Amino acid sequence: DADVTQTPRNRITKTGKRIMLECSQTKGHDRMYWYRQDPGLGLQLIYYSFDVKDINKGEISDGYSVSRQAQAKFSLSLESAIPNQTALYFCATSEGTEIYNEQFFGPGTRLTVL
């Protein structure tokens, strides 16, 4: 089984709908991240969490919210989806407290907002 899983893998929704993307990990890592990937822009950090009680905004948090339900679960919500949130979304985890530790990525969720 994969260490970092994301559900759903693909989602098509309409403008204005609320949507939640879920991430689960079995690696036992404290740190979790949400990124979005757009062609030609690379990955941009949306939110990151150092533990259940520590959540931080990334570069592009507007329009998004997150919930760290447990060490293993980190969910990303779009309260009112808009077309420019169409992107590939990745969850990642890392061990310990050092930024140079490897980040382990999930397979991604492809979101389309019509």
Place this chain on the structure above:
Amino acid sequence: AQSVTQLDSQVPVFEEAPVELRCNYSSSVSVYLFWYVQYPNQGLQLLLKYLSGSTLVESINGFEAEFNKSQTSFHLRKPSVHISDTAEYFCAVSEKGAQKLVFGQGTRLTINP
């Protein structure tokens, strides 16, 4: 603030040819540098990283990158590519003491037979 520029969005090469993927960064302090690889329909995987010490770092599958402080570069090279190297490659930087990575725009490496 830290930033990363990957100078080529796409690099097509023939199988068994050498390849160089270019990465330049901007930072006023010491940095950690990374190359991640994304194979088709997968998440990113760490390929190699530079933290300190020897400026030349290597991966297990034949890639290497050299940290050049004076040119603020961390170019990725492989002397002979294989079809299986087809992927998108991302350079990333983190300033020492920072809490997040900044990724470049990505370079799509296409290997032609």
